[in-house]
Amino acid sequence: MTKALERREKLRVDLIQAAEQMIAERGLAGLKTRDLAREIGCANGAVYNLVADVDELVLRVGSRTLLRLDEALSAAEGAGAPSPQATLIRIAIAYCDFAAENLELWRALFEHRMAADKPLPDWSINDQLQLFRHIYQPLAALFPERSPEELGITARSLFSAVHGMVALGLEQKLVAVPLPALRKEIANLVHAMIDGLIGRAEQKGSAAAD
Template identity: 45%
Template sequence: MASKVAVRKAALREKLVSLAEARISSGGLRALKARDLAKDAGCAVGAIYTHFEDLDALALEVNGRTFVRLGAAVSAAVDGHEGSPHERLIAMSLAYLHFAADQPRLWRALFSADVSSDGPVPQWYVDALGGLFEHIAEPVAELFPGFDARELDLMVRALFSSVHGIVLLGLEKRISAVPIDGIERMIAQLLVQVGNT
C-alpha cells in the first residue's frame, strides 16, 4: 500500500499534468509558465521540478495524453466500419481533421514540442504515436499487399504527412485557409487515389 506521501506526490503530479493540459488547450504551449502553473496547483515552483525535469517534459506528458485521445478518435471512426480500405482511410483522416479543429492548441502542441526521434523520447510517447500509425497501417496493407514492413511503414508515414499537411494548411487562418468541408473534400480526393496508380 502506498504511503500518504507517495499518494500526495502522485496526486500533485496528476494535477500538474491536468492543469498544464488546460493551459495548453486555452493558450497553446506559450501559456505553459512555471509560476502560473504553481499558483494554479497551489504549490511552490520547485515542486513542479521534483516531478518533471523541465516544462518540455511536462508538455510531453500532455502530448502523450493528446496522442491517446487522438488515437481513440481515429479508432472510433473505423470501429465496425466494413467499407473499403479507401473509405476507412478517409474516415480516419476526417476524424483526425475534426480532432484538430476541435482541439487546435493541443493538436498543434503535438508537433511544436521539442521532441526528436534522435533524442531521449519516452517509450510511452513512441507507443502512443505508433498506435496512431497502426490504425493507418491496416487499410494501407490491404491496398499494398506486396509491400514489406519497411515499405509499408514509409507509405503510412507518407499518407499521415500528406493528410497532416492538408489539415495544417487548411486550418491556418491565413491565405491558404479553406472551410472544413473543403478540407474534407481535399482529403477524400487524395486518399481515393492511393493504390490506384
C-alpha cells in the same frame, strides 16, 4: 510513507491536467510554471518535484493527446467497413476533425522541440509510432503483395500527406479555409492518392506480363 507519495501522485496528476487545460486555452507558449503552481495550489518551485522540467510536462500532456487521438482514429476505423478505401478516408477525416477540435493541444505535439542535446525519451517516441498502425491495416488489405516494410513506408507517407493538409489548412497564417471545405479536400485527395497507388501498382505488376 504512503501518505506523502499519494499526495505527490495526486499533485502530479493535477499538474498534468492543469497543463493540458492551459495549453488548450492559451497555446503552448501560454504555459507558465507560476500559473500552473497557483492553479494546483503549491509553490512554483514544487513543480520540479513532480516533473523534471517543462519539457517533460509538455511530453506528458502530448502523451494524453496522442491517446485521445488514437481513440478517435480507432472509432473512425471501427464503424462498419465497406472498403479499405472508405476506411482510410474516414481515418483522414477523423484526424482532421480531431485537430480542429483540439487545435492547441494538437499543435503542441508538433510545435514543441527539445533542446538539441536532450533527445526524446523512448516512451514518447513509442507513443507517436502507434499512429501509423491505423493506416497500416487498411493499406495491407489494399496491397496484399507488399512487404511489411513497404507498407510501413507507404503508411507513413499517407499519414504525412494528410497531416500536411490539415496543418496548413488549419493555419490562420494563410487564407482561412472553412472546415467543411478542408474535409472535402482531404477526402478527395486521399481518394486520389489511393486510386493512384493502386493504378501504379497494377501497372507495375502487369509489366512482366507485357
